[in-house]
Amino acid sequence: MDNEVILRMQDINKAFPGVQALNHINFELRKGEVHCLLGENGAGKSTLIKIMSGAHQKDSGTVLLYGKEVDIKNAHISRDLGISTIYQEMSLIPGMSVAENIFLGEEIVKSPFYIVDKEKMEKQAEEIFREMNIDINPKGLVKEMSTAQQQMVEIARSLVKKRQIIIMDEPTSSISDKDTHELFRIIRKLKGQGVAIIYISHRLQELSEIVDRITVMRDGQDIGTVNMKDVTIDQLITMMVGRTLEKMDKPVRDHIGEVLLEVKNISWGNVVQNASFILRRGEILGFAGLVGAGRSELMRLLFGAEKMDAGRILLQGAQVEIHSPIQAIGHGIGYLSEDRKRDGLVLSMGIDQNITMANLPRVCNGFFLSRKKEQLEAKNSVQALNVATNSIHKLVKFLSGGNQQKVIIGKWLLTDCQILIFDEPTRGIDVGAKAEIYKLMNRLAQLGKSIIMVSSDLPEIIRVSNRVIVMNQGRIAGEFENDGTITQEGIMPLMLGGVGNVS
Amino acid sequence: MFHKIADRFGIGIAIVALFVFLSVSSPHFLDIANLLNILLQVSISTIIAVGMTFVILTSGIDLSVGPLTAFSSVIIGLTLHLDIGIGIPILSGILVGALLGFMNGILIAKLKIPAFIATLGMMSVARGAALFITNGQTIHMFPSEFRFISAGNLMSIPIPVIYALVVVMIAIFILNYTKFGRHIYAIGGNKEAARLSGINVKSVETWAYIICGITCGIGAVILTGRLNAAQPIAGIGYELDAIAAVIIGGTSLNGGEGSIGGTLMGAILIGMLRNGLNLLNVSPFLQQIVIGAVIVSAVFFDQYRRSKKDSSAAKGLNRPIEAVGATKPYQ
Amino acid sequence: MFHKIADRFGIGIAIVALFVFLSVSSPHFLDIANLLNILLQVSISTIIAVGMTFVILTSGIDLSVGPLTAFSSVIIGLTLHLDIGIGIPILSGILVGALLGFMNGILIAKLKIPAFIATLGMMSVARGAALFITNGQTIHMFPSEFRFISAGNLMSIPIPVIYALVVVMIAIFILNYTKFGRHIYAIGGNKEAARLSGINVKSVETWAYIICGITCGIGAVILTGRLNAAQPIAGIGYELDAIAAVIIGGTSLNGGEGSIGGTLMGAILIGMLRNGLNLLNVSPFLQQIVIGAVIVSAVFFDQYRRSKKDSSAAKGLNRPIEAVGATKPYQ
Amino acid sequence: GSSGSDKPAAKADKKELKIGFVMKTLSNPFFISMEKGAQKAGKELGVKLEVQVGQEETSIEQQIAIVENMIATKVDAICIAPGGSKEIVPVLKKAQDAGIPIINIDNRIDADAAKAAGLKPIPYVGASNLDGGYLAGKYLAEQLKGKGKGKVAIIEGIQGVDNAEGRKNGAKKAFAEYKDIQIVASQSANWKTEEGLNVMTNILQANPDLNGVFCANDMMAFGAIQAIDGVGKSGKIIVTAYDALDQAKVYIKEGKMASTVDQKPDDQGYYGVKYAVDLINKKEVPMEYMVKLENITK
């Protein structure tokens, strides 16, 4: 029975303070299909799947599992019903081991006394990782893992037991292409076993590889469900955003000026080794590399968030000391960190207060904060960046992931920094917003600002940057001028540690 | 600020309920003299709770406020007896508070010692030091100018009440209308994000403890005047009173969320309760039971109200973004 | 467990240093009798600190341990005088502790009252109740079987020390080898994640407070036997001692990280310090200064050591960078 | 509420008198028996007592607040055992200014402070801690095996508190009269039994040849006795203490304790209330009434 409907959601409504997150949503999931939820940031995708997983309670509507109405009051019930969820926001316990996290809530126990069977859990975790074809130590602590490794641990959690439904909310937003590849292989295998998978992603290119059907959402409503093979990506985008997007400009080069920043021989343990590069005025410099290549760390050193072991930084030819973010900002360097919840936002504050946080003097009258100025600046940013919110006072913890990212960008745009470092700026961001961010970076570059963009999305790097630097195992492995000829195939070997053709 | 008081509406209701109950059950409660008494009796704890609010907003804690107050008080007492007027003694008391607060700040912000341990240590050290320099003796008898300025009456309003009001106003202003105040909230909300936004986390954190020390110094001035004595053992239990006021007022122990207005209400709730139980002549053993029960109920009620409000707001009005520019800034 | 003790190496060094210092400076310190004394004197605080560790690991706090102990002790005293043997009194003391802990748990986990306020309220209520039912009087003189079983010696080992050891062992076992123990850590590490993993957060949290109440009950049994008296005002300041032991032992007030082994070391450090200062007959004023300074220094030293270790770990010096060469190239 | 008494005063239509009776705390048996004495006087004289105490003995600010509240509720007289002999003065001045008569019991108001504040003389009912400490110290010295010769220790109350310092200094004064008595340790146990036990254990560890100990209250002595029991020296080390709790008398009978000083708290309470009523009725009262200190021994 290939077309058997496992899960049917009818007329689901869900409101949060000041926003109707789900508005009469209908959704059905068939056995053995990969069903994609697509929509702009804040469309309500995560909210919908959280109702399935028991994390949120619906306000009204019915959920039918195999035709029978179910009341998913909490996460436990959801799992007992055979639903497993990988959340967009990581939900791991940092101080516990990988194996413990994987089995959290369904630990394997043995007699006597129902002792937790660590060995067995570690062994099974190892098997899961072997199956996933990745190398993670089940005994290692989660807090010592990179974001990507943590994401793989999240994925591993859903493979512990056999489930009928697996929900994946943006599983690929922070993992490498190689791991994505492995994930797809596993998804196909699960599908073959009749497992239904709900898949959420903003990476439209990857959809065609695995997805069968797509439900598009906009502003909490479902726009429609289509078969993947019947539509083009452009059609999907139109459904998502309700209009067609203009085509992206090629990187412009004519405004690039003199050398602004020179980084010489920066080292930090063996994470960053002897890294040197230059950055010109008005240039967009892309940093490519595999997960854990040391790009983020290099940027954090440059920004003074970490103290370098060795190395020098020259701004307009003069050496500068940068030992703290304060100094970096003082020299006109801004940094948008890759983990926005951990390092970027104050979740308990409003949008306005987050936006002005890095440059409060701008909204001060002398010594005093001017609420008026602050609101004006915040309102301007919110409109310029198209943040989806009903109030500039909304606490950022209530924003969808993509809109949170826009708030951080707004914060740094308010600082007037000459050099802006964007670390994975489009992670978890919808196509429309992505295009806006690219446009924004281009505009900033044309205004004479210099931009460094770290990204694990290779096509994005090639599309946006004027020049590309590749890092591998903490070293700078190569550099390409983006004169329109570079390709993924050209960069990839350097990322993997091979010898490349440095142009 | 005022929207934050409104946030704490639940505690407000609890206060009103208690007020009405006490007015009905004790014929003396509503006397102006008694109401002024309540304010006078909470003035010191309010001032110190204000300092504590700064600390807790940064997600810290200060257990040393009692001994800090005692130490400042002793310094004030000793210097008053030097016969050098009253200005220098008052100033040195407040400065000593600031200094000890600064030491707390260094231990916590710079040396990364958990605030609980650092201030627990300071609690012990400052108490020991106060006892040591006085040899355990109380210092007493101070000039009447000092007693007037620290604890007298101005047109029948107790001066400590005025000080408390001024401290509250300044604190509200600092937290809501200065860069520093915003930084306090940011640090409590997310220390790493604050650091990466170019906020000097160590300095702001240290200043929070200095401010708390200063409020202890001010508290010490009032206390010394009120008692006409400087006791090395003064201020026992201040930390619990201050923290309780802050948390009853809705500030989270995790930092980043809360307000001075809430703290003020918390302090008043506790003070009114103690006063009322005295007036009603409740047995001392029962008093403790009642105080505990009322505090928990008030916070429960507040909590309950807010969870209701959250869920009803959910069904609520969508305020369009365009309208934001038109709204008046709340001052 | 053992790797966790090694984690707390800094505190271990502080303990050893203090040990050596006291051995050299007091001729009586190294007597077996004195070392047993120290263990005896820390037995109650260790047991209660174990319960406190459970609570703090869930990112809670329990300020009511002192009054809980007093209340249990009073119940034990009253029932012992009913002449119904010693089994029922001991059991009822422990059960009463569990019951009050359960009430704490309900207030916190179910009614969502901040732990600080809920247990502060309980502190006041339980103290008042203990005073009320005894009318403030101490209950004296208990059967010698009770005194033996609660505070006697077994082959010259004080029985309370044995109890403390057993409690420590059971706690280590629970926290490290049972599902419940892992859930305690999970809740403290990330409550929302724990909830989303299907853990019954409310129940686990409530149990943490029940366990803390039980340890207070056990502490009360020992205390009642040691003093041969049940006092409604017993246990003043227990909460600070217990929390200090837990945090000195490296458990974070934010929950999720820490160990019973660390708590044990924290309790021993404090006990040894007090014992040594008594032996050396240090002036009581100075004692407070010394205790504060030593605790802060020990934690600083521990912190410093760990930050050294962490920073080298962060640079990946003891961790292999992903073996990229081994992976299959993509496409 | 002040009405509703079913036991009218002697003169039928006269309003019932209300006396504020303020003590340090009620978590100490000393004050409980003081209250008993006061209540006895209250019953006999047909007055209503409003008994108020601080949370702990050191809660002087709470006492001040209590007195302020009593002024506001217009009690007819205040009978107070101050937590601090100097600190209480300003608020008592307020009470006098409001025309409320005051009786001072237990802890004597500091004369200098009173004079400086312009306080009208306040009758005092009580006992001297210094004298009591002296009495206990003297008895301890005499009871030592070597008669005025040996090693002794002092277990102090909360440091910096008037009665703790008075008792300690009294005992020290007594010991100083014997050149062969050596004070080998003086440590605080904060009035608490458990600390008394631990501190005494440690003192015994450092001074195995200790001959006697003076404890500034019975509660700490109870702990000390357990510690002495623990090293099997019950009765061999002389324990003298203070407060004359019932349990102390039991221990004295058993020979575990040598003596305890009785400050007659019930008498203090009784006479405090009695004189307060006299003051209200404009009768003459003695400016000082010292209850007789009694050193209770076997």
Ligand SMILES: Nc1ncnc2c1ncn2[C@@H]1O[C@H](COP(=O)(O)OP(=O)(O)OP(=O)(O)O)[C@@H](O)[C@H]1O
């Ligand atoms: N806990 C919450 N409280 C208040 N509002 C919320 C909450 N969670 C989500 N929202 C709001 O609900 C709407 C839908 O959010 P949701 O997270 O489902 O979007 P999404 O489609 O997953 O977006 P993204 O692609 O950015 O993850 C948004 O407007 C968001 O601000």
Ligand SMILES: Nc1ncnc2c1ncn2[C@@H]1O[C@H](COP(=O)(O)OP(=O)(O)OP(=O)(O)O)[C@@H](O)[C@H]1O
């Ligand atoms: N705080 C930290 N503690 C321990 N190890 C860390 C920490 N931060 C980074 N690392 C490790 O340092 C190495 C370099 O990481 P970095 O984040 O700089 O790489 P990247 O190229 O930006 O890749 P990513 O896509 O993961 O961000 C990785 O092995 C990572 O696991």
Ligand SMILES: [Mg+2]
């Ligand atoms: Mg989402």
Ligand SMILES: [Mg+2]
């Ligand atoms: Mg990175």
